[in-house]
Amino acid sequence: MGILAVLWEKWREFRRDFYKITLAAVITPLMYLIVFGLGIQTTSHGEPYLNFLIPGIVSLSTMTGSFSAVAQNMSVQRLYEKALDQVMVSPTPLWQFILGQVIGGSLRGMYAGGLILLLTMPIRTGLIFNGWSVMIMFLNGLVFATLALVLSFLAKSYTDAPRYTAYIITPMSFLCNTFFSTDQMPMGIRQVVAVLPLSQTSGMIRSISGGLGFDPAGIVVLVIYLIIFSLISVAFVYKKKNL
């Protein structure tokens, strides 16, 4: 299976850059937790703000981990190293290449989110993370890895990847239910932000962590994003005239 070849490549990359990947996954979220959770000690809905923040930061880390695992890498492979040519000419079906990239990216996102869970474990917040949380993290990773793939096929230069992060990922990090509830946003903007994938993920993981279960509509929204981004990336890889 071509998927296994791509996953093997992603695994080798992970092993090779283990320390860099781990540090990059931890530093920024840790700063958020220290500054907003421990430094500025406030409460939210009658509970320590940290209890609100941790599920948001876990979702955020899953998003950035999976996005960066695919976006930067694919842009460099396609435009600078031309390493994508090796895949294009091989008999590995390109949909399998996409699936391998997306699963690999999502697993990297889960690793980043998992690290935050590990780091916050000693705080004893009483938050609940279960199999559903893991499933939602994986789904969130798939969505952002697929989005990264679409954007890396659109990139005209390998320096575009950091721009996409600045235009898409950074605003989502701050606005999508991570640091504050989307309920506090003005009408109109609130509705738009609420349907973004990170808002859905944060909402579901936060709800589970509070022992309230989750609204399955959030899963449906993520799956819709996943289908749309997957179809676009498959169309790109098979139909784009100049890859």
Place this chain on the structure above:
Amino acid sequence: MIELKNLTKKFGDFTAVDGLDFKIETGEFFGLLGPNGAGKTTTISMLSTVLLPTSGEIRIDGQKLDRKASTEKSKLSVITQEYSMRQDMTVDEVMEYQGRLYYMKKKDIREKSRQLLEFAGLSPYHHRVVRYLSGGMKRKLMICRALMTEPEILLLDEPTAGMDAISRRQMWNLLRQLHGQGITILLTTHYIDEAQSLCERVALIDNGKLDIIDTPDNLIENLGAFAVDETAEDTIKSLYFHERDEAIEHLSKIGDGAVFRNTTLEDVFVERIGKRL
């Protein structure tokens, strides 16, 4: 057999390849020659499906080649002009990744990789990261990678660009060996001596269009197998003759400042394409 049928590639208003139409027989050593920007690399990129044609098509053994054509693609291997591989992988990893993409068994990957790296003199560097290999080593690694999957068709885009004379000759010998094993080879080069030495047939292309296609011997014969170079002030003018006696007679008339020699494929290239540049 590779068939190019009215193959055209446009980038906006610019036509890089303009209606190429020819066949390469199974087991043939075929050269695609042209000046810089003639469309050679674009043609190879379409054969490797990295670029899709604007119009026309490519057929491999009668089947249309596109990005879904896994069976046809499994017959191909490409050595691109650029070092198209992950720079952060080790030599072993590059080879293993290639094997995995072509569904080779792990045992076969290990065995074949060991053989090829040894053959190319890269065994001592098998743990080295590609980024830290010299240009020549990277080129050799690309050849090893291309041969890893025992292709039926080998596409080579300027394989000896930037190589020293000894490495070039080693590469020529390797290509002859591969051709001897029945592999179909399509070589693009702007080293005309390389094409003359290796190729059974060559196509000259210019501005994306096919100029002529024939064997090197026929092309030379048609121009005139014998040449006389006349030096006049700061230019050299070459005259071509079909008969040796004619050339020698002309030489004797001119006297000093003229040289008699055999016509080469480079002369054909210069006469047909160089004069238009």
